[in-house]
Amino acid sequence: MFLIAIIFRLGNRLQMPKKAPITGKVLPPLDYLLAFEAAAKAQSFAKASKVLNISETAISRKVRLLEQHYDVPLFVRGHRSVSLTQQGAILLATVEKSLDLMRDVSRDMLAKHQANTVSISATNSVASLWLMPQLRKFNKSNGRIRISLVSSDSDAECLSDSMDLTILRGDGDWPGYDAQLLFGETVFPVCSPEYLKNNPTVTSLTALPELDLIEVTSSHAEWMTWHTWLNGNDVSTSLMERAVAFNTYPLSIQAAVDGLGVVLGWAHLVDPLLERGALVRPIQDVSVRTQSGYYLLKNPTQKVFPELRIVEDWLLGLSAVRKRYA
The missing domain is CATH 1.10.10.10 (Winged helix-like DNA-binding domain superfamily/Winged helix DNA-binding domain)
Incomplete structure (x- = not known):
């Protein structure tokens, strides 16, 4: 009895252990x-x-x-x-x-993303030379946003009511549209490294009229031609002969990459090709800067949705980090 009483008293003094809290991942x-x-x-x-x-x-x-x-x-x-x-x-x-x-x-989230496709229209040159090289990076970061790209040199087609955003060349004045400058218009000769090697006189400004000049036939009267560019640099065009002409600017750029001659390069449009060495500037620090530029246009009355804002901010972000030309 004595032994039992001692055990009972000790038991009263012992505290029951608390339940251990759950730890780790629930x-x-x-x-x-x-x-x-x-x-x-x-x-x-x-x-x-x-x-x-x-x-x-x-x-x-x-x-x-x-x-x-x-x-x-x-x-x-x-x-x-x-x-x-x-x-x-x-x-x-x-x-x-x-x-x-x-x-x-x-x-529901996927359906909303797929329904809100962002339609962009742009000139052939901007679509193929400026936008296309950037789309891969955008798609990696914004895989659920679908972009529908329309490429046309017709201003009327680009300004269709079905377009959410439009990129056009001009002076920034499009009645009924908000316009934000993406990049200016700086023009200089470019050619392939191979053409430069085989035609060393291409580094001379006065020798250009006698070389293989690639031209673009455009319905836009204000589009800069070799005559305009050379005259702007006080170079006579009396001996100028065209090697070949194309009806779209991207084709003329491809011809230059293939070594057919010298073409006028629009800064920002040819920057990716210059960076990877597909084209070179045979005459450094010689260019013509115009009063025109390439603008991002948006109708202020159109419906704004999240995907549109993301694409618009992306395009303006590309503009903000662009290379600057004097």
Whole structure:
């Protein structure tokens, strides 16, 4: 009795240990829950593997790791099928609701992104030489934003009401549109490194009229030609002969890259080709700067949506970091 009394008194003095708090990650990885849901609905790891397009071994492993996470069995394994335990059935009821809610939200977000395609129109030169080299980087960072690009040298087509943004060359005055300058118009001769090597006189300004000059035939009367550029630099054009003419500027640039002659290069449009060495400036520090430029146009009455703002900010950001020409 004495011994029992002592033990009883000591027991009264002992404090019951507190329940240890849960530490670590409470939520398991999402792929464990997806595997569990698929296996529970199909009542088979093999069928679940076909639903999720992963191996049966991967399904089994993810379910096993989920059971280890909760430290309870979730399935009763059969020969070719599985059935939920009581704990598994309780977990499935909540997991299904949660995953269905996430699927609905994701579906709505994707539908909104896909519906709000941003339409951009631009001249052939800007579309192929300035925009296209930049689109790959944009798509990597904004994969859910779809851009529809229309390339045309017709101002009327570019200013169609169906366009969200337009890039055109001019003086900045388009009635009914907000215009923001992207870059100015600085023009200088460019040619391929091979053409420069085979025609060393291309480095002489006065020798240009006697060389293979590539021209662009444009319906825009204000478009700068070799006559205009040479006269602006006090060079006689009496001996000038055209090597070849193209109806679009991108074709003339490609001809220069292929070594057919010398073409007038618009700064910013030919910058990527100069940077990678496909074209060179045979006469450094000689150029003509006009009062025109390339502007981003937007109708202020049109509907503004998030994707449009993102694309507009991206284009203005490209303008902000552009190379500056005197």
